[in-house]
Amino acid sequence: MWLIVYRGRTSSARECIHVKNQDVAARLREIADFLEIQEVEYKPRAYRTAARNVESLSEAVEDVHERGELEEIEGVGESIAEKIADYLETGEMSYYEELKADLPIDIEAITRVEGVGPKTAKELYTKLGITSLDDLEGAAEAGEIAELGGFGEKSQQNILDHIEQAKAGEERMLLGRAIPIAQDIEALLTESDAFGRVDVVGSFRRRRPTVGDIDVLGTASDPESAMEVFCTHDDVHEVLARGETKSSVVVSGDLQVDLRIVDQSEYGAALVYFTGSKDHNITLRNRAIDREWKLNEYGLFDVSEADNPQNGQRVGERLASETEEDVYDALDLSWIPPELREDTSEVDAAAAGELPELVDSTDIRGDLQLHTDYSDGSHTVREMADAADERGLEYVLITDHGPHAPIPRTLDSETFDNQRVVVDEINDEGDVDVTILLGVEAEITDSGLEIPEEWYEACDLVVAGMHGLPSNPTEQLVHALEKYPIDILAHPSARLINEREPLDLDMDAVMQTAADEHVAIEINAQPKRLDLNWQSIKQYRHTVSYVISTDAHTADELDFMHLGVS
C-alpha cells in the first residue's frame, strides 16, 4: 500500500498572492480568446501561458513591476510585459479594451459552457447577437441555436445541458481564487486600529472548494469607525448595506463580503455560528435542546429555569460564549476543526473523543504530479527541481503528459529518454536536496493506457489520468487499473469546477479496483479540480490510500498544495 503523506516535517504553504495578479491573468486569458477568434497563430497560447504564470506568482505582480522585472516572469516577453504595465499604471489594459470594443461579449463566461469555444462564441454573437450567458440561455431555450447553420439540435441541447454549470461559476468562486482576496481584506482590517479580532468564517473557513460569499467576523471598540474602514477601502466596488453591526460590500471578482461586529464576550459563540455549516449548527443546537439549553450566535444558555425561553436571544443562565472551545466543551464535545463541520458525523465523533487527526501542510513531504516544458508546463525540469527544493520537499515526481493526451505537446520516446537523462543528471549532481523522480501522466483512452512498454521500467512511478470524454468511463478506468502497472490514478472524476461535470462513474467499482490493484488515488490540488472530492475522500478513506499532488504547471503552482490538504 502506498502511504505518501507522513507526519512530521515543516514546510511553508505560501498562500498569499495578490488580487491584481488575478485581474491581470483574467485579461490576458480573454486576449488569448480574442486572438484565437482572429485565428492568430501561437499568440493565444503565449497569452495563456503568461496568464497562468502571473496568476500563480508567489508575490504581487505590482512588486515585480516596481522592480522592473515583469519580463523575468516565465512566458512574459516584451509585448505582454508592456500590456501588464499598462494595466498596473492606468487601471486599464488598452489592448484588451480595444479587442473587447470590437467584440463586446462576455467571452470568459460564454466559453465556460462546455463545448463552446471562442470561435463558437463569436459566431453566436454575429448571428444572434449573444453577448452573455443569459442571452445564450434565452436563445437555446427559444430554439434559435438549432436553426443556425452548423449548429443543430445536438449543439443546442449541449448548451442547455451545460449552462447551469457555467452560471454557477457566476455565483460561487473557487476557493483558490477567493483566498488572496479574503486574505487581503483580513490583513487590511487586522492592521486597522478600528478592529480588535478579525476572522474570516463561513464556507471559507471550512475550506469548501467554492464559496458563495466571504463572511468576516470582528470585534471593535468603536463599531462606527470599523464599518467606515470596511465600507470605504480601495477594493470596495459597491456597498450593499451598511449598518451598526452588519455591512455587506462587493469587492474584486464580484465577490460579496459580509462583516459582522460582535461583542468580545460573545466572540466564540459567533465564531461557531457564522462558521457553520448550517447543518452542523442545527446538530449542535439539537444537542443543546436535549439538555434544556439554547444555542445561538450570542452563546449557550441554560433555559431550564427561564419563564419564557423563546423570549429574547440572551435568556437564561449563560453557560459559554467567549471562545469556541468553551462552547464545544460545555456541550461535552472536543473542539471540531472547521473543515469537518459539515454534519457528516463529526459531532458524534467529537462526543466519543474519536475525531481524526487531520493531515496538515507540515505533514507534506513530497509532490507526485507536476509538469515541465516537456509537455504543457512552463518551467524546465531544473527550475521545477529548484522550486521544489526551495519549498523543502523531499521528493517530487515529474509527470509530463504521455502520448494521446488531448494537448498540443506530449512526450514521445525521444523526449522521454532525454528527460530521464536530465533527471538523472540533476540527482547525480547533488546540488539540490530534493530527490527528483521521473514518471509520466499516461493517458487512459478507449484502447487502454497509452504508453510504450519500455516506459514502465524507466519510470519511477506511473500516474494515469483521463482528459478526454470517454464513452464508458467506469469500464475504461477499471480496465486500465487492472491491466497496467499504474501507481497513481490522477484526478479520478476529471471534474473542472464550474466548467465540467465529473465523469459519470461507478465510484465504488473504481475505488475497489484501485484498492485491489494497489493504486493510490490522487487528491489533485489545482483550484479547479480538487478531485477526488472531499465527500468521496471521506467515504473511501478505509478502502484506498491517497496522495495529495499539486499537478503544478508552473513553479509557483507548487504552492497549491495547501488547497489539496484542505
Ligand code: DGT
Ligand atoms: P456559502 O456562502 O454559500 O459558501 O456558504 P456559507 O456556509 O458561508 O453560508 P452563509 O454565508 O449563508 O452563512 C454563513 C454561516 O452562517 C453559515 O455557514 C451558518 C450560519 N448561518 C447562516 N444562516 C443560518 C441559518 O439559517 N441557521 C443557522 N443555524 N445557521 C446559519
Ligand code: CA
Ligand atoms: Ca459564506
Ligand code: CA
Ligand atoms: Ca454570508
Ligand code: ZN
Ligand atoms: Zn492531468
